[in-house]
Amino acid sequence: LFFSTGSFQRFENLQAQARVSSHDLSNGVTTALWEKDNHHWLARSVSLDDLAWEVTVLNDTDVVNKNVRNATLFSFGGCIAFGLLMLLFRERQLKLRSQNETRQALARNEAQQKAIINHAQVGLLLIDSQGLIRFANKMALQQFAVLMKLILNRPIAELVVEEGDPLVNRLLTNLDWDAFSPLIGYESVGVRGDGTEFPLMISVRKMLPEISPTLKELALEKDESRQFLVTVIDISRRKGLEMELKRANNSLETKVEERTKALSEAQNELIQAGKMAALGRMSTAVVHELNQPLTAIRNYVAICKQLLNKPEMLTENLTEIDLLTQHMAQITSQLKTYAYKKPEDKQPVSIQMVIEHSLLLFKKRIADEQVELTTRLPEKVLYVLGDNARLEQVMVNLINNGLDAMRAQSPRQLSIEVVCKEKVLITISDSGTGIAEELLDSLFDPFVTSKKIGDGLGLGLAIVKSIIRDLEGDIVVGQCQLGGASFTVILPLFSEEH
Template identity: 45%
Template structure:
C-alpha cells in the first residue's frame, strides 16, 4: 500500500512539474511578445531620429557648391583655363578652397572646367594626383552641364564611401565649369551616441555609415543572422543576431538617396526579464507544490511519531546489549561526570568490577591530565553549556592496582537524552604505541641511509657537471680553433704574397681587400660569442611580431630569392605584440629562418611557414615550420646547447639555437622543437602577451 502511495505521489509530482514548466514558458513567451511590441515602437522613434540627423548632416553641405560658384576668382579661373594655364590664379583659388573646407568640414572641394577636368582643389598641398577627366563622366557633372544641382553616391570596393554635390558655374549665361563638394560618409556623424546602433547601406546591402564603425564596409548578411518573429498585434518583428545577441531592427529605404536606414535596439534586457519572469513563475508553482506536499507529510509524520516512540523503547534494550558486547570501552556519565554505566570492555581496561566503577568520577580513572588542554576543559565543563566534545585525545588510564595504559579518549553529548548525559569512549592503544616506536626506529635508520646515499649522489653529480663543462669547453675550443684557423692561414699567405708584390700596388691592394674580408669573417665569429654572452635587457616594451618579421624578410630577402624559398607569413596576426626589445626579437627570427633555409638545401620545393596565436589571453605562441628532412628526436635535448651543431665542421659554431634559447629565456618565454605538419621541423616559442598600452617594465 505504501509503495502504491509513493508511486502515485511521484507521478503527481512529475505532472505538477511539467504543468509548472509549461505555464512558466507561456508566461515568458507572452512577456517577450509584449516587450518586443514596446521595442518595436521605440525602434521606430529611433529610426526617424537617425534619418533626421543624417538628412540634417547632408543638408549642412548643400549650400557649399553654390557658394563656390559665386566667387569671382573661381569664375575667372574656369573661364581663363579654357585658353591658358594660370598658375598663380590656380594657387589662389586652391587656397580659397582649402580655407573654405576648413570651415565646412567636407572631404574635398573641387573646381572643374567645361571639359570636366579638375583645375583646383582643396587638398592641393598633399600633391594628390588626379585623373585628367576624373569627374567628366560622372552624372553629377552631366547634371551641372544642364544647369541642375548634381548629387552622386560612390562606393568602390576597398575605398571609403563618398557623396558628391555639384553646382554649375556660369560666365554671363555660358556654362564654364562646375563646383563639386565631396563628403566622406564614414565621418558624416562623428558625434553619434555610443549606445546608439544603426547602419546605412546601399542597394547592394553594403554598409557605409554605421555605429559601431567596425560594421562599415561589411555586408548586412555578413554581420548578422536575420529572422522574423510574428507578434500578437499582427506585426512581424525583424530580429538580427549579432555576436550571439538579439537586436530588434527597423529599416526604411529613402528613394531620393537610394539608401536603406536600419536602426537596432538590443533585446537582451527584455529577453532576460522574460526569462526571469518564466523562471519565477516555475519556481513559485514548484514552491506551492512543495508546500502542499509538506502539509501532507506533516500530517503523516504525526501519525508515525507514536510508532517511532514504541520502536525506540524496543531498540533501547537491544542497544544496551550491543554496547555490552562492544570491543571498545564505553561509559555513560551524568551531568557531574560520574559513571552511570560501564560496559564489560571498559571494566576490563581499568581492571575494575562494574559495581566498583559505577558512581566514580571519570577523572579519577585518568593519570596526569595536562592543565589547559581540550581533555582538561571537557572534564571541567560537564553539565555546562561550555562543554565541547572531544574525539581521539590521548591520555593515560589507571589500571588497578598500580599500572597504567595509553588510551584514546572521546567525549560527546548523548543527544537523545532529555537530561545532561555524556558518552565516553576509551580505546586501548598499547599495541599501536609499540608499533609506532618500531616504525620510528626504522625511519631513523632509513633517514641515515638516505643521507649517506644523497651525499654519494651529490658527489657523483658534481663529477658529471665537471665532465660536462670540460666536454662543452672541448667542443667550443675545437669549433673556434677550426673557424679561426682557416682565415688566419689565409691571412699569413696573403701577407707573404704582399711582401713579394710591394712593387705592384694594384696586386697589394687586392690582397689587402681579401685580408679585410677575412677579418670581417673573424669578427662575425666573435660577434656570435658576444651575442651568446649578451645579458638580459634591462627594460622590455611591446614589440610587433609583424614588424619583426618584415625586418627579418628584408635581411634575408637575397637568400630567400636565390634559394627560391617560399616564406608564408599570412597566419601571423598584425595585432600581436610580445614583451621584449626589437633587436633581440629580430635576432631570434633571423636565426630560426636561417636554420630553416639551411635545412631546405636539398629540397625541390622549399616552404617556410610562420604562425601566431593567443593562448589563455596571457601568452602568444609563435611557430616556425619547414618542409625539410626534420630533426631526429634523439637530438632534441642537445639542440639548444652551446657549440652543439649537426652541420659539417666549418659551417657554424653551433651558437645559433643557443642564442635563440638564451634570448627567449631572458624575455620570460619558452622554446620547444617538434615535428612539423609540413614534414620538417617546428620551433614553437611561447612569449608573454603585450598590448600597445603595456608600460615598459624593467
C-alpha cells in the first residue's frame, strides 16, 4: 500500500526511484530520502505483519524546511527581544549613574566656586536693585573691617564717602536696571567699620544666572535676579607709592633745572658738531650711492668699445648708459629731501618694473661671476606708493650686498621673490656667508658693516631702512635656506580702490 502527497500517482516499480539514504528507527519505522526531478521527499515505511503489507507515506521536504525556518525565526526574534530588554535595562542603569555623577560634579563645582570666591584677592559684593548688600566674600569683609551680619542688607552707598567720585555715588544710589551702564575701574574712597577711610578701585556689573531665556524673563519680572556684582580693590599701597614718586619727582625737577643750565652750553657746541658730522655722512652717502651706477656705466663703456663694429648692439648699450645717468640725476635731486624730510609727492610704482630695472645694473656682473639668479614674480602687476628712484636704491643696495657676500662662495645663488598678501613682501636671499649674530641688532645703524675696510662704509642698509620707513614699510633680516642672508621688504599695497 503506497500513499503519496506528491507527484507519485502510481508506483509500478519502486526500484526505479532513486533512494538517497535510508535509516531504521527503533520503533520499526524505516525512513528514507527519495529524489525525483531534483525534488526531495521523506519516505516513512512500516510493515504490517498480519496483512503482509508495507505502508509507505511520502512527505514533501519543503514543509519540513519551512517549519525549521519558522522555528529559527522565532528563536532569532526571541533573542532580539531579550537583547533589547537587556539594552533598556543597561541604559536605565547608565542614566541613573550619570545623574549621580552630575549631582556630585555640581556639588564639587559649587564647593570649588565658594572656595574661589572666599580666597579671591579682591573684594566681591553682591547687591540687589535697591543697592542693598546680599553677599560679601572674606576679602570684602577684611577691606571694610566689618562682620558679615553687620554688612548684609546694608546700602552699598554707605561704604563709599560722599566726597568721592560723583559718578560712583550717583550710580550706587540709583541702580536703574534698564539704563544701567557698567562701571569699570573707577577710583573712590571707602569707609571702614571703624570710620577710617581708604582709597579703592570699584567696578559694578550686571549679574544674571545662567538659566533659560524664559526663566530669565520671569525672574526679571519678579525682580528676583536683578543683581549687581561689585568688585573692590584696595589701592592704598599704590597711592602711597604714587605719593613717594611725586615727592621724588619734585626733588628731581630741582636737580634737572640745575643740570639743564650746565648742559645748555654743551648742547650748543654739540649742535654745531652734529651739523658738521651730518654733512660728512651725507657726502659719504652720495659717493656710496653713485658709485654703483658709475661702475655699471664703466662696464657698458667697456662693452661699447668691443662693439664698435656692431651699431645695433652699441645703440642698446648707449641707451642703458643714458638710463643710468638719468637714474643718477634722480638720486642727486632727492638728496635734499632725504637729508631733511621724506618726499611728499608719491606715485604708484610697479614693483616688477623696479626689480627689472635694478637687475639691469647687475646684468654683466651676474654673468661674469656665474651667479644663478632666480626670480619669482606674480603675473599681476603690484603697485606701491612711492617713487622709482628711492625704491630702486633699496633694491640695488640689497642685491649688491648679496653679490658681495657670495664672492668667495660656490655655488652662487641669488633669489628674488615677491608675494602679495595684505601687503607686498619682497624677499632677497643669497647663498653667501650670512650675517654674524652680534651684528643683527645694529645692522641698520650707520657705519655698521661686515665688509673689509675700503669695501664699504656701512651706509647702504641705513639708507635702505630710512627709505622704507618713509614709505611706511618695514624690513626684516634673517637666515635663508640657501645658507646666506635673507632680507624681506614689507610695503603697503596700493590698489585701485585707494
